[in-house]
Amino acid sequence: MRFRVRKAAHVFERLGLAMAGAACGLFVSAHVGSSISALTSQGFLLIMMILGAVGFYLGVDTPQLTFHGEDDPKIDAAEFLSAVGTFLATLTAFFAVGIIILREEPRIGWTWLIFAGWVAGIAMQIVAGAKARMRH
Numbered sequence: 001m002r003f004r005v006r007k008a009a010h011v012f013e014r015l016g017l018a019m020a021g022a023a024c025g026l027f028v029s030a031h032v033g034s035s036i037s038a039l040t041s042q043g044f045l046l047i048m049m050i051l052g053a054v055g056f057y058l059g060v061d062t063p064q065l066t067f068h069g070e071d072d073p074k075i076d077a078a079e080f081l082s083a084v085g086t087f088l089a090t091l092t093a094f095f096a097v098g099i100i101i102l103r104e105e106p107r108i109g110w111t112w113l114i115f116a117g118w119v120a121g122i123a124m125q126i127v128a129g130a131k132a133r134m135r136h
């Protein structure tokens with residue numbers, strides 16, 4: 001019984017992370033789509049939401065390498081990519097939400113930077129999640 005409760009709690013946690021990623025993708029795509037006319041479509045919104053959900057589902061809760069003490073020189077690449085990717089994806093989503101809420105109109109370069117930051121962050125999360133799961 002205890003195992004099933006833990007398993008269910010973990011599934012709910014991962015689904016919550018996936019929904020947070022989808023929401024971040026929605027905010028970034030709403031900002032980018034409103035500024036770049038070529039990216040104004042429901043398909044773009046959906047792709048960004050799906051990528052966010054997959055990235056946060058796979059990349060936020062990666063299994064860690066075993067730690068062998070202070071003299072262990074190995075860096076866990078999956079853990080590092082996950083951390084940097086999560087930070088980058090949520091930072092760009094934070095900026096996108098701020099721009100939407102404050103009704104700002106930044107220069108197009110900033111919008112492309114937000115879009116690139118989001119894509120890079122999500123890609124790091126997906127790679128980190130896949131890498132961590134392949135080694136176990």
